[in-house]
Amino acid sequence: MTTGKIIKALSGFYYVKAENGEIFQCRGRGVFRKNKVTPLVGDIVDFEESNPGEGYVLDIKSRKNELVRPPVANIDQAIIVVSAVKPAFSTLLLDRFLVLVESKQIQPVIFISKMDMVDQREKAAILRYQEDYQRIGYLVQLVSSKQEEGLAEAEKLIKDKISVIAGQSGVGKSSLLNAVNPRLNLETNEISESLGRGKHTTRHVELVEINGGFVADTPGFSSLEFADILLEDLPDCFPEMRERQGDCKFRGCMHHKEPKCAVKAAVEMEEIPEYRYQHYLQFFEEIQNRKPRY
CATH class of the missing domain: 2.40.50.140 (Nucleic acid-binding proteins)
Incomplete structure (x- = not known):
């Protein structure tokens, strides 16, 4: 055996x-x-x-963890690729990915791509967001496949780990992997723009060896819905809320309408970005209004 x-x-x-x-x-x-x-x-x-x-x-x-879409087990990290521009950087979309990854107890790493295409004003905004997410505790790497910015750091992050890559269509996931390892030659237009679906979707999943690590060569999360997340588990998917949970007056505080909530106080003190809290409320409502499945 x-x-x-x-x-x-x-x-x-x-x-x-x-x-x-x-x-x-x-x-x-x-x-x-x-x-x-x-x-x-x-x-x-x-x-x-x-x-x-x-x-x-x-x-x-x-298994230490498993995903259904794509079907992969024992994942060490999820590399979430969001572009600085084209498509425009979206904290809402990034937070959706982060919540999905956190709900599976998988370590997220954020790559912000296409940094060669930003002007000074856009770059200043991206640097502010990078600071916000780093303060929460996330690793945020700025990358440019064309100018080879951040690729050495990306290589180090992939080494010795099993990674899945997630990100919307057109953010440059394949370009990034090809830049890290040119021998891969992945089809860069792996997502059909019109359909928003992968051309080689989850019919087969493969771990591609890159720099001593493995990356799942498949479109990331095929659904961005919170179908499997329970409402009471949502605060745990926000690290900055998770760490303040014990300071709330009520045990099991949902940081919504409860008084003397440490999370709402932290938002008021600008220790937690307002947009993160607004996204939390949006996701809270979405899960609360979800139709029950029988």
Whole structure:
């Protein structure tokens, strides 16, 4: 029996990279189907070789996390790519991505792309936002694929980790990965502008090896809806609220209409950006008004 990592899943086959670097095309044992368990890309598995280069997955080690869209397990970080311009920088969209990633207990890293295209006024605004998010505790890297700005730092962040990349259409996700590792040659127009959907969507997910780490080569989160987030869990998806929770007068404070709320006080004192709190209220309302699923 050998241990390895599933790096690709395609048409019922699992491509497992063994610790010695060899890749085996494996099938899953019937017991997985019976127990309604699906091996995922990123899983650490035990497998048995049946023929040269082929085998069967026998056991899946316990996962530290998993995503449904894209279906990947044991993710170390989600790289959220937002562009400074074209499309315009949006704190609302960035906060949606952050909440989705936080809800899965995955470490987010923020890349702001296309920094070569900003004018002085736009750059000053981006630097202010960078400061805001860094104060919350997020790592924010400014990058430009064309001018190779921030690429060395991006390489270091990818090394030795499994990363998923998320970001809306046209922000330069593939350009960024190609700039970090030119051998990849990913199709830069991987998202059809008119459809807003991936041309090679989640039919297959693959971990691409880049600089000693793995990146999921698939469009990131195919849905930006908060379908799986419970209302009471929303404050935990905002780190600046999570750390002030104990200072609120009421246990389980939702930082909405309750009196003596430490979060609302921090917003008034400008310790928490007003726009972050407004987005929180917007998401709160969205989850509260969500139609129940039966």
